[in-house]
Amino acid sequence: MLNLQASMDLTAFQNDYAGARQKFQQSLAKFDPKLMVEKFEYVHPLTGPKGEKLACEGVFLGQSRLPKEVLVVIAGTHGVEGFTGSAIQVDALPLLQEVLKSQPSLGVVLIHAMNPWGFAWVRRGDHQGIDLNRNFIDFSAPLPPNQDYESFQNLLHDSRWINAEDFSDLWRNVPFNNFVEQITRGQYQDPEGLFYGGKAPGWSRQVLEKITRNFFFETAEKICVIDCHTGLGPYGYGEAINDHLPNTPSFKWVEKLYGANACSAHLGESCSPPKLGLLDYHWYEVMGDRGCFITLEYGTYPVDKLISELLREQIYQNTLPKGQIRNIDAKPVQLMKDFFYPQEVSWQQQVLFRSRQMIGLAIKGMLAND
Numbered sequence: 108m109l110n111l112q113a114s115m116d117l118t119a120f121q122n123d124y125a126g127a128r129q130k131f132q133q134s135l136a137k138f139d140p141k142l143m144v145e146k147f148e149y150v151h152p153l154t155g156p157k158g159e160k161l162a163c164e165g166v167f168l169g170q171s172r173l174p175k176e177v178l179v180v181i182a183g184t185h186g187v188e189g190f191t192g193s194a195i196q197v198d199a200l201p202l203l204q205e206v207l208k209s210q211p212s213l214g215v216v217l218i219h220a221m222n223p224w225g226f227a228w229v230r231r232g233d234h235q236g237i238d239l240n241r242n243f244i245d246f247s248a249p250l251p252p253n254q255d256y257e258s259f260q261n262l263l264h265d266s267r268w269i270n271a272e273d274f275s276d277l278w279r280n281v282p283f284n285n286f287v288e289q290i291t292r293g294q295y296q297d298p299e300g301l302f303y304g305g306k307a308p309g310w311s312r313q314v315l316e317k318i319t320r321n322f323f324f325e326t327a328e329k330i331c332v333i334d335c336h337t338g339l340g341p342y343g344y345g346e347a348i349n350d351h352l353p354n355t356p357s358f359k360w361v362e363k364l365y366g367a368n369a370c371s372a373h374l375g376e377s378c379s380p381p382k383l384g385l386l387d388y389h390w391y392e393v394m395g396d397r398g399c400f401i402t403l404e405y406g407t408y409p410v411d412k413l414i415s416e417l418l419r420e421q422i423y424q425n426t427l428p429k430g431q432i433r434n435i436d437a438k439p440v441q442l443m444k445d446f447f448y449p450q451e452v453s454w455q456q457q458v459l460f461r462s463r464q465m466i467g468l469a470i471k472g473m474l475a476n477d
Contacts, residue, residue: 109202115459117452118166119194124220124227127193130146131219133160133168142168142207144214147321149314153234155227156435164313165218167322169197169205169207174214176473177324179260179332179399180466181218184311184386186225187230190448191405193219194455195462202463206470213470216322220362221386222311229435229444230424231417239311241293241304241384245364250296250306251383255289260297263418266319266426269439281299288411296408299425301417304372305382315386319393331364331469332390335462337411339361340378342408343457347368347465348402349450355389360399365465370399378404400474403465405458407449417441 121127135146144167150437151161156246163183180199182192196217203215220226224234234237244251262268262277275469278286295304308316340346347369351358361369370376379402390400416439423439434440 109463119197131289134197152180169214170211176329177214177327178277179216181334183226184219186222188337189226232455234299237305237309243388244384253294256294281351328475330394332400337405343454345461356396
């Protein structure tokens with residue numbers, strides 16, 4: 108459904124939040140106003156590194172305020188991964204315009220910078236240290252324990268590790284996959300730790316809940332959500348992660364739309380195993396059996412490097428002298444940014460081509476007669 112042969116403008120990739128936001132807004136300014144139903148903006152209470160305004164913003168596109176099919180594309184759930192998600196949205200806009208002209212029942216929602224603070228300050232988490240993809244739990248129930256995580260807490264305040272060449276000593280006596288599971292599972296006790304799920308719904312979760320109340324999702328017959336991420340899997344490859352439970356209607360929706368492109372987390376096919384607190388779960392409530400959610404995960408570098416750079420950056424953040432502001436040009440920050448956002452032409456080309464494929468498959472599948 109999208110023109111895979113259209114030329115790629117790699118300036119869709121911008122190297123800071125302000126540039127990405129400006130590029131997104133410029134792309135919207137070129138969009139046919141007759142196909143622009145409504146814009147939205149949720150301003151963050153804090154500002155960026157240069158005092159700039161931060162916002163989760165986006166647009167609802169289509170010919171109708173009550174579309175039958177709705178595609179949602181999300182950028183920046185994990186802030187530092189927003190560089191790629193933003194580029195995907197910017198690249199897709201002119202291609203979506205052509206599709207929407209001929210498809211009156213289709214609507215598209217683009218959510219830009221789901222976590223604008225993390226995007227601007229080059230962090231995965233938000234201003235409270237919350238990982239949005241661990242924040243979607245029931246906070247009226249007891250918080251999920253993670254006793255394995257406690258052994259890492261002291262390390263995260265030890266500045267001697269910032270310049271470490273190799274973090275492998277940490278998992279020398281534990282199978283590496285077990286170590287990764289323990290540290291990425293999510294934890295709810297340490298706001299200065301990795302994969303912290305919070306103690307209450309975070310700012311971005313509250314914003315998403317408002318967006319899904321405001322945008323006609325109740326009347327749509329079919330809903331497909333694509334959440335753009337980076338950091339897991341082979342370099343440049345975009346894996347469609349299916350987190351739905353096998354044999355459910357939504358799992359079958361993924362199979363219908365994406366076929367063998369999709370990998371099931373629950374069946375052990377994916378680069379990412381099932382986890383608690385994912386943003387996916389909110390969308391499951393919104394869509395019910397009417398559609399599906401995938402994480403479009405682009406590979407960068409090996410997992411041991413992922414863990415090392417996350418640890419290094421967290422230690423940097425935790426050991427900043429009191430009163431000192433985070434420096435987004437500091438080496439640990441830049442190393443993490445480079446991990447999640449390779450500024451290399453072939454990687455960026457692969458990202459945009461794959462995103463066009465997956466967006467096109469989603470639209471084609473929703474518009475098909477059942």
